[in-house]
Structure formats: structure tokens, C-alpha cells
Amino acid sequence: MAAGGAESSLELSLTGSGAALPPARSRIFKIIVIGDSNVGKTCLTYRFCAGRFPQRTEATIGVDFRERAVTIDGEHIKIQLWDTAGQERFRKSMVQHYYRNVHAVVFVYDMTNIASFHSLPSWIEECKQHLLANDIPRILVGNKCDLRSAIQVPTDLAQKFADTHSMPLFETSAKNPNDNDHVEAIFMTLAHKLKSHKPLMLSQPPDHNEIHIKPEPKPITSCWC
């Protein structure tokens, strides 16, 4: 679905008396997914929203977005993933559109392509330029960890980078079906944090009613593949 296709869906429900109840609006969290072309942004968003790995993908033009309704602690929430184009030529006029009213940012690199990791500072810079509030939660995702023999970005290097930019690091694979849950956990962890307005990094001592979702968004020392 290309940008502009998603309305905030409102359902009107009628009581017996025919009076329309106020529409039950679920909160929508807009999460943008940015990073170099070919790192797997489309596959990650597809995996989370459609629950499967797309057999074939084309380079994203402009932006696509996928939505998934979840229930968190009894509240209906809509997670709207904005899957942006990695190729410069396909993103030109869209950038402002990506960042408007965004709730969280997911930076993605390809663990088998060190160049995509070295591009991260420029993505972070672009994000800084367009985001009004700099306390918007941001996470770092290394994708394609299933390609073990081709890994070019060691975890400790990625972890150092994540710490420098106070972002939690997740290493994952949109492709490895056995581990579908942890792509799930990445976006659900983000959604929980957005819902509870809790910072992503535990800077303050954890409070006791901290939401405990498995696995906790603590830095990962090994790939979940």
C-alpha cells in the first residue's frame, strides 16, 4: 500500500437505540524503518505485519506502510510501520513526509554488509534534522543474521555503536522462520514502550512494575537466529 492509502480507520458502532456510540479509536503508533537499500526493511515490516517472509521484493519506491492491530494490556493499538526507500533516487521528496508525527524510529543495517553499517551515522543525522523531539525512541536492528558464514558486522562493534547512540541493539532475521517471534518481540517491545511512555534504555533503576516482555530490550550478546 503506497503512502496516502491508509486512513485512520474509525468504526462506528450502533446501540439498540440507534444512537451511534462515540467511535472507538485505537491509538496509532507511527514507526518509521530506515536504512540502506537491500538491508531488509521491507522483509522485516512484512514479517511483522503479515507474519511471513515475502518471496520476492522490489526496491521500495517512496514509502510503503503496513499496519497491524495488537492488544497491549487490554488496549487496542495500531502499529503502523512506514517502510521507507533506501535508494536515494526513490526517497527524494518523501523525507519530510516520513518524519511527520513519528513515534519511533527503527534503524536497520545488514549484518552481512559492513557498508550498510557504516551508513548508519548519516541516517542518524537525517533523523536528527527532521525530528522535532529528540526523545523519540530509536532502536538499532541488524538483519540477516541467518547468513552466519557471511556476517561482516561483529556484535561488539554494533553494540558499541548502539551504546554511543543510546539505542538498544537487536540482531535478527526476517527470513529465519524459526525465529519469527523475535522480529515480533522487537516491534512489540517498541509498542509496549510507546504505550507506557517508558524510555527504551534503562537509564533509571528499573521500577518494579516495568513491563516484562521476553526478551527484555537489553543489548543482545548473541544473534537470536
Ligand SMILES: Nc1nc2c(ncn2[C@@H]2O[C@H](COP(=O)(O)OP(=O)(O)OP(=O)(O)O)[C@@H](O)[C@H]2O)c(=O)[nH]1
Ligand atoms: N537471508 C536473508 N535475506 C534477507 C533477509 N531480509 C531480507 N533479505 C533479502 O534481502 C533483499 C532485500 O530485502 P528488502 O526487504 O527488499 O530490502 P529493503 O531494505 O526494503 O530495500 P529498499 O526497498 O531498496 O530500501 C531481498 O532479496 C530479501 O530476500 C534476511 O533476514 N535474511
Ligand SMILES: [Mg+2]
Ligand atoms: Mg524495501
